[in-house]
Amino acid sequence: MKTMVLVWLWLLVAEALLPVHCQPFSAHGDKSLGAPGPASQQPLEPAPAHHRVTPTITNFALRLYKQLAEEVPGNILFSPVSLSSTVALLSLGAHVDTQAQILESLGFNLTETPAADIHRGFQSLLHTLDLPSPKLELKLGHSLFLDRQLKPQQRFLDSAKELYGALPFSANFTEAAATGQQINDLVRKQTYGQVAGCLPEFGHGTLMVLLNYIFFKGNWCPLLASMGIAPTWCVDLTAKWKHPFDRYQTRKQESFFLDRRTPLRIPMMRQKEMHRFLYDQESSCTVLQIEYSGTALLLLVLPDPGKMQQVEAALQPETLRRWGQRFLPSLLDLHLPRFSISATYNLEKILPLIGLSNLFDMEADLAGIMGQLNKTVSRVSHKAVVDMNEKGTEAAAASGLLSQPPALNTTLAPHAHFNRPFLLLLWEVTTQSLLFLGKVVNPAAG
Template identity: 45%
Template sequence: MEATYIWLLMVGILAVVYCQPLPAWEENNETEIYLQDETHSETSLPCHKISTSNTIFALRLYKELTLATPNENIFFSPISISMALAMLSLGTQAAVQTQILEGLGFNLTEIPESEIYKSFQHLIYKLNLSSKKHELKIGSFMVLDKQLKSLHEQHSTKEWYEGTTFTFNFTNFFSTRRQINKYIENETYGKIREFLQDFNQDTVMVLVNYIFFKAKWIHPFKHYWIKNHLSSSMDKKIIRSSMMHQKAQHRFLYDKELSCIVLQMEYIENVLILLILPDEGKMRQVEDSLKPETLKKWNKLLLPSLLNLHLPKFSISGIYNLEEILPRMGFSSIFTPKVNLSNFTGLPHQAVSKILHQVAVDMNEKGTKAAATSTFLSQPGTLNQDSPLTVHFDRPFLLLIWEVSAQSLLFLGKIITPNAD
């Protein structure tokens, strides 16, 4: 019997928007990175049980993406991918379910499947809490051929992941594709359009997870242009970079051991961005050292410092096909009929044909929040607050966007060549 196919799609979006400076009292709010085993002011929440495993998976996936595309910009939403794969595991048989959850980094002797799903359920609730200061929305939906019967596991996606299930006539695959693309476009406020291209008559199910985020800087930047400012041993092209400048206090550190600058800038209400600027030629060393322990170390050592800060303004987007990368990370069965998604579809012999992840990110002079970061052991003992330290992000750097209350890494990337808009 010829296999039928299932699409698993992850759509991750970061959109930073124009804003005005926020009231001064908000600048004093402290936001820090915490992981599962750290002591902090907030009582431990169900979603914190999966934070360390999700972070480890994110860093593993980042390293695989850098191996696949070493000289290109990278930006993705690890939490969107983790959620989509965990949701997919609900429709599989026991052996493949175990493979998926262990591939995500969970030790099933320490945390049972039910606790993992409950933790994701609480994470979605936590991330979707409404805020007047920023927009953060994460959601999922499943699209099935209307000829398939409703099964219990379809309802589980609603229970655990707030996922909506739609049924369409898949024989009219042009119309179905158009409706799915329109729904994704609406849910991502127009940032992702015509995402699903290769949908065809062999498809019986489409599973989608999406994330949308936009926020404001506390301290807006000033904008300027500079020619040949961004240079890199990986990319020798002449670039006319669109730059941003501000003089402000941020948490900051120069890590002597890893030869990199670490800078933390806060978005309002529990979201921060961590920027890591390796010394020339030290990018690989820093990437190889990325692990939860490194993030914890940096978080403890970051100190407020007055900075004269120059950052590139950038706008990048990308689509990642994960069918080759995920099997190298332990997900060997999901692209074969062994995945057996009959718990979702009621049909045997299905295979996941594609796992797509699309992301867009914009960072400009009027969007995002400021703070400061520091790492291992090399910051000035006492900075003269009248003479700020000048920091230029004039070579490739890493960025992590973190939701603190949920202890979740929302976005992770490397900027080699910013595309000025």
Template identity: 40%
Template sequence: MHLAFHLLLLLVAPLAVSQGQSHPGHKEGNLTNSSHQETLGPGEGSPSLRIVPSNTDFALHLYHLMAFESPSKNIFFSPLSISAALAMLSLGARAHTRTQILQGLGFNLTEMAESDIHLGFRHLLRTLSLATDTLEIHMGSALFLSRGVQLLPKFLNDTMAFYESQVFHTNFHDSEGAAQLINNHVMKETQGKIVNLASKLSKDTILVLVNFIYFKALWEKPFSRSKTTLQDFYVDENTIVQVPMMGQDGQYHWYLHDRYLPCSVLRMNYDGDVMALFILPDRGKMKQVEEVLTPEMLVRWNNLLQKRVYFYKKLELHLPKFSMSGSYELGQILPKLGFTELLSERANFSGITETLNLKMSKSFHKAILEVDEIGTKAAAVTNFSIIFKSARRNLHVLRFNRPFLVVIFSTKTQSILFLGKVVNPTKS
């Protein structure tokens, strides 16, 4: 099946034995026995909506840090999957380590109980997993555990109950065999998009946490392959590259040129409860637009582009066809967002197992994005093209031939699934 978008993510966090004694045991309340009632669906007051503000804040803080450190590079990641993986890891953290993880994710623990956070993620993940014929979002976790190591029942039960994680017993002394087991699972869950992920695993590793998200969707208004042509893309003042540019003539889209900011914003819908915002700064104005990329600004654009009919316009659209990936060593990024204990000797993961003192040795994230023309049956493309071809004189023209931002957004859960910046679409 041809896809309009085809995205996935992996966050891998191996935990290895460190020197020293295990942390003293801590008694914790049983999260899985919470009395909260959960109703699947996105209705007002649903558990998942309570965690949306924190998830959005975390997503944009992470983006701003990546953009500051690599202003001239492509950026692409799944903030939701990173948040979910860290929240899951917090189930095995204790004392200040656990508090720091949850606060680093943006949660105010004086206003929201820890059980509500995990219930929110469970509701969110289950709501997203309600696939249709034209939309599939598959998010999951797996624990690869060294043979002979006993997980605490509470950690095992909570990770399965809230995050539906799978557990695989692994022989890390056979480094190649362990890597192959992980790679086979990852390849299966991402439908072959990521291969050979794990390599050079330390024999001291006792636990690897893998979190992934796989997303495929069909455009509500697809592009015609016959209209894709090579065109110039202006990376910066001195760099021009040739890219296959997809084209549409005369489709109606939700589109605005912001009267207060130097940018245009396009809403592209999928068949399903997901849409993409493409944000095109005026030439040379990327930094100015990034500075005001806030939750409030995203809400403002989204509201304008779904409630005001004035912005539903006939458009001549040009959008690059491309693929790119983002790979990030989170151990270098997370401490700058307040996660200072996570990869340090002070980290307390005694909620995972009492028999060993665990240390996180590595944490990284990988996401892949592919954009192409096909969004639904080819007949729909022909029909749309014929219907609007005669009205070219009234078209607004929107040409994504310079760096732009992209936000993939679940309207059902009000969550940012993916976030990125396309600086050079020829760089994978």
């Protein structure tokens, strides 16, 4: 299976606050999921710098998810790595007090982990995700669009480039429509036409747009490079199921229950394969772990009928750790929807509810970016798209633990039918980082 995820995120910095417009993994060679944390590290090796930030990113993700679940009735999808790294990058341009407030709002304890170590942790995370791999290709970066009449602080530009790979671009924000079109065109080209027209209009007081996006699909970045397009912030992930689905086994019309009384007819992929699997009686949910051929891992959580809110309330790092300790390989009769969903958020109302009000505070001091006071973030927009289907090729190697014993009776395989709303968590195993988190309520609401 190929999985495509797009994420587009931008932060708009203006002269004043504008009105809000509401519209442990195993250390023994397998990829079993636990909550990221020190327990999974080799005892005699120093912990990589990114281990300082990945547990906090996970905590931040779960807090944001729960807030979105209260505000958004339908599908949910966002990238914790995208959001947290962008906010941390912005804090580089803040006065020491404002920077501390921003990082603490993300969930960091500055007594235990100083700001410099946090930024080095993000640097390590982005660098590690960017390392070449024969099975998993990731390319990362950020972009800064700065008004050409301003003189940004060189120290900020140097730190942003060194730590976050952020490249600056000159922009003329006095011509708002033309500049907005220019940025939208750039993103549209960089996402191979998948993201277009998602940047709202901005006013003449805009001074900076800080953006990133993630494109999660086959091998597209080399294609863009051949077209002379330089990606700013992309993830290019060739992600194929370790055990691919046979498209001839897909049923084109199978019921997916939006609620107990509302069935929806959708294509349902099917297979009988070995996967790590458990039923959590305490949380009333089925948890399934599906491996990609590279260093990516998909966790699917299927609440019992009527138990979605109970499962969402139980989402804690401790819950992920407990699941990681209880997974067992099991032969499953798996039914999984073939779906394409998207989600778009203006987060300037949501982020303050989980503690990030200082981003939008008139007292926030971002003078480290341009040497001018009283600059605030007015909007935070985030867009994500996921497309899952049967396509893909078999992995070059298979884990012995998950390989199917020849003597098993496939007719007795327990079933895992994802025929009602479920959660998805997409992990990168090497860094133990949560790349995407979401909820599929309606698989046909693309």
